[in-house]
Amino acid sequence: MLVLSRRIGESLVIGDNVVVTVLEVRGDVVRIGIDAPRSVAVNRAELLAELESSNQAAASPSEDTVAALARQMRERPPG
Known part of the structure; x- marks a missing residue:
């Protein structure tokens, strides 16, 4: 990591x-401006982490869902 x-x-x-400019510093908060082409994605890291966590939770079946599917398969007549 480069620290400047x-x-x-x-x-x-x-x-x-991509140009990053320091706009303002107030206590422990730093406002920055980012000038980048529209083709370059600029996202806050914490939002990406939250989105990834949310996507994983949505893609993983709950224990209730797994149990219900297992019950349906046991009740289904063979053939």
């Missing part, structure tokens, strides 16, 4: 076309 110190109004460039 920047002051308000200073920027850093990522690749050829």
Whole structure:
């Protein structure tokens, strides 16, 4: 990980076309601006983690669902 110190109004460039600028610092909160092409996805890490967790929960059947499916298979007549 590269760690840089920047002051308000200073920027850093990522690749050829992404510019990150420090806009404001208030206590422990830093506001940044990100100038990137629309083709570059810019997301907050905590939202991506929450979305991934939510997707995994939705894709995993609950124990109740598994038990209900097992019960249906036992009750289904053979053939």
